[in-house]
Amino acid sequence: MAVQETTYRDALRLALSEAMSADNSVIIMGEEVGRYGGAYGVTKDLIKEFGAERVIDTPISEAAIVGAAVGAAMTGLRPVAELMYVDFIGMTMDQLANQAAKIRYMFGGQIGVPMVLRTQGGTGRSAGAQHSQSLEGYVMHTPGLRLAMPATVEDAYHLLRQSLQQPDPVVFIEHKGLYTMKGTLDPNNEPAEWGKAKLLRDGGDLVIVTYSRQVHHALAAAETLASQGIEAAIVDLRTLNPLDFDTIGPLVERSGRAMVVSEGAMTCGVAAELSARITEECFDYLEDPVVRVAGEDIPISVSPLLEQNSVPTPELIVETARKLFT
Amino acid sequence: MAVQETTYRDALRLALSEAMSADNSVIIMGEEVGRYGGAYGVTKDLIKEFGAERVIDTPISEAAIVGAAVGAAMTGLRPVAELMYVDFIGMTMDQLANQAAKIRYMFGGQIGVPMVLRTQGGTGRSAGAQHSQSLEGYVMHTPGLRLAMPATVEDAYHLLRQSLQQPDPVVFIEHKGLYTMKGTLDPNNEPAEWGKAKLLRDGGDLVIVTYSRQVHHALAAAETLASQGIEAAIVDLRTLNPLDFDTIGPLVERSGRAMVVSEGAMTCGVAAELSARITEECFDYLEDPVVRVAGEDIPISVSPLLEQNSVPTPELIVETARKLFT
Amino acid sequence: MKNTSLPQLYEDMRRVRTFEERVGELFVRGQSAGSMLHLSIGEESAAVGVCAQMRDGDTFTTHHRGHGIFLARGADPNRMMAEIAGKETGYCHGKGGSMHIADMGLGHLGANAIVGGGIPAVVGAGLSARHKKNGAVSIAFFGDGATGQGILYESMNMAALWELPVVFVCINNQYGMGTRIDQATANPNLHERAAAFGLAARTVDGLDVEEVADAAADLIEGARAGKPAFLAVDCYRFFGHARKDKSPYRDAAEEEVGRKKDPVLQARDKLIEAGLMSEADLDALDQKVAAEMDASIDFAVAGEEPQLKSMFRDVYDPSQPEPEPVRTRLDRILAQG
């Protein structure tokens, strides 16, 4: 792989293509992943390269897609199942949470389920209440499932390659708003370790812990805040399971203030876990309560105006951070 | 209704029977709810009283059971759908979270989905990883769904009656370990208001916020703690959506210490939400971080020994509370 | 019962066709809410033929490609177009959009963006009808792609078991996104599955709206009498899956043949041949329809945006408190310190 300017989408495709070249047991299965090239184009042309027996177009049967991936993983393949929208996870939750997540444990460690469930979520396309959700909270609440959510082009590539090396099921959630984002992939850069968070920006006044698209909102907010004299450190979690607390803890202890930002609905979601965890571990250092900037506890509207305001914006992050200092 | 000594199970049945007598539009549907009388006997003999057209035995089709209840609720019935184990919610999550929970909103307020989904969860019967879970976290994380979890005989009756008066979908989760619990139902007692938590025991040193079976573990723990000089207030949330913070806040502010207890897996679960919420609202009053005593982040084993230790026990509550004071 | 004469069926189909064309324009003008717009051009006979047999009090659910069905059932094109534009003046006040239009007044229990998601609701509606003994039928409309979803079979099994007044209408436009029906199943005779569950089951050619209407009449009346049914209507999806899809996965020759199967033109020709209407009559009718649908665009464009505060409305019943906005909550929390 050469240094390349590419997009989040193409970085994902590169990861799939390289993994498939390197390991004949990697297969892709899902709706429209083959001839159509994926609803968001991530698997474009892979069927030409690897054939219809390894890039498998399925009927519209989400539950059986995940279930079949479980069986394939148990019998020696490395399936990458695609769920076109994370919103459809409801149909697969039994196969995901009762089967994939529990098989190693229930069967006393005899076998694992090394599959990747690729999907995408989030707002940004006026796609309405059933195509705009951020449902990572369901996954993070399910013991046995790993959860990766890349925010950058580099991570789109590396986290997907690493997910395909994991011995356990990984739910890999892309963000529909990031596919066309550009960035550099440099093979000379040592990839960040699986399961480790990344400090993307340092700043001593406040730590903002986030992931997926909200990383970019937080970075944008941090610029504005810097211009107003507030220096925020931005942590990109990259994986929510494993959750890397070692990176977060010392930063929070240093500044005494933390904000968590998640596009998922606030109540009982990822932001709740991060808030609880940070408070537990850093209580004596906190000047203020950890603040949660998260999705509203409402469905997402098709109206672009309502949609945009249903999830955290850079403005809300700035506004909230400023309030911490007044 | 006369004052009666009864059980949690019979109180539930009484609530159903009375609601069905009072309102002809109330129907029950689910697997084995009729002739069999319910896997845990809650609907025993209701089919004799109300007939097979109102107590409807269904095929084993969880997704369609919930979906049919949605359609029935939209067209003027008041369905009580039964999911035999909350562990099967994975098959119904699309109908529950994408349909029932969102219909009012997506359709601009034209219509609601006044249905009740009765189910039961929790450990205690060596039923293994797929029949012992506490999955209320998924529900609480889903905007649009109400969530009631009775801990007492009184609440088994009143919360179910009240759930059947709600204009929105209610997930009603019983605990399999409580069905044979005895208690008094007194018609002269004004039922507690829907959506309000109950202070079951007062104590100034510590507030324990919990729900469902863990209420009893907390009460037992509180007795032990009292004998050791620690007075714990015990709050039974009763409903998790609505969540009554008004009852919790002042108690936490008074004692400065809070513990939340939930049988659900800790990460990203109900305990996380409660911890985050209490911290946000009562930060300046807290002497210690809110402590989460919750289910381990693991599947539940069939081995009784492992099963029992996978969720909070009275001993763990006592032990944790004592540590707060050393 | 509605008027099921061919002139009426033609007019209804033309209204669907023209409405969908205008939806396409709305998108091109950048005035739709998003690009998830699924046009039913080529499928008009299914919508019109079946809806012509529905009665007051009957209910139905549709899939993501449901504009035509609802229009055939009597929708107001203005409020539909406004909803597609995400406006306050739409059926759902801009919360639903193209894939979530509903109207309780006309028995429309809702369009659905989940393939198969609206199917089981008709079983519940059937239970209601049985309970109330009101003679209502409930119809689920969905695409061939939904035959991949297990919930269809669960629902058909229940309907047959309980002899509910329910009809399952599969609009087989040959494609689910880029997947042709024979790439999605080994046996594309979809009605055979329904028969195996004990339903009355048929496939009709959607080219002829009268054939569709006749089959629908039989099956709907059967369902009213306790024999639930399944009807597959064969047709062709003239354009891409959604507005941005140019269908690169199918070849031009196939599309050419497919688009010949045009139920609107077929009905037009039939009307002329039978001497029921002249070219001139038809042109005049088409123009009246065009004007009506043009107006729907104007209505949609002129409508106001939903107000931001409406965001928290209708998550729960209006009698209940609205969810607290994140901003309000943060203000309260941070005011403490």
Add this chain to the structure above:
Amino acid sequence: MKNTSLPQLYEDMRRVRTFEERVGELFVRGQSAGSMLHLSIGEESAAVGVCAQMRDGDTFTTHHRGHGIFLARGADPNRMMAEIAGKETGYCHGKGGSMHIADMGLGHLGANAIVGGGIPAVVGAGLSARHKKNGAVSIAFFGDGATGQGILYESMNMAALWELPVVFVCINNQYGMGTRIDQATANPNLHERAAAFGLAARTVDGLDVEEVADAAADLIEGARAGKPAFLAVDCYRFFGHARKDKSPYRDAAEEEVGRKKDPVLQARDKLIEAGLMSEADLDALDQKVAAEMDASIDFAVAGEEPQLKSMFRDVYDPSQPEPEPVRTRLDRILAQG
């Protein structure tokens, strides 16, 4: 290929029957882990007839009533019984129990406590077999109740579409808990559904294990050659759904007739009639089996309990850190203050 002679089939069925009787005893002695024990008495021909046609490398999944199937496929009754008792010495070290026994060595991809939950895995196993060209077949065993689950149809559709080496075996014991098959569907001819999806589909009478074995041989070989199949085996659930259920919902007369459909006795009679084995031979065999199964109880009872610390093991691969126990975490947090 295994020995499919009648004496062998009989012995295998007798082993299943006796094992299940012992499971009942384990429960009565209070030594099982819980009461969710589903005995397959009356269904032995399905397990034995089908498994007799499986080869090394073939895989399978079972439902909650799966002891007999795994035993027929070669399980060690000791480790099975120990698992049912929740012991460390069981197949799954006491984590799984009766409803979650699995063994990768024998191709057992797992029993499942979710009705229908194990079905789609065979589609994936079929994809693996196709990919590796190893000639393996994968078989899903499930009950008639699972025909209510949509995932069965999704899975059959995929298997047929992709021509996978997969067989769906429906053990139709007439009941799902208290629901008789005709109370769960309008058309109890279950194989018709599979046929409608394009599978080779048959129903056989489970009274005669040789008939089952013959049908299984045909269908399994067909599946190996790319024609996936469905086989319904008609039988009767002799006892309650689980150990505590006394089946009050069915009448004594029906049970009496049902229990006459005993494949074990039928095979025994046939062996005698055909002069293949004498009463004495059979009694000796039965006693040998009884001794083996008695020993399995002793083995189970003697086995140690799992150690508490094993609780955190095997949530993830052993190369990964174990989840932090709540107690450890609390200690760390509270040590701060």
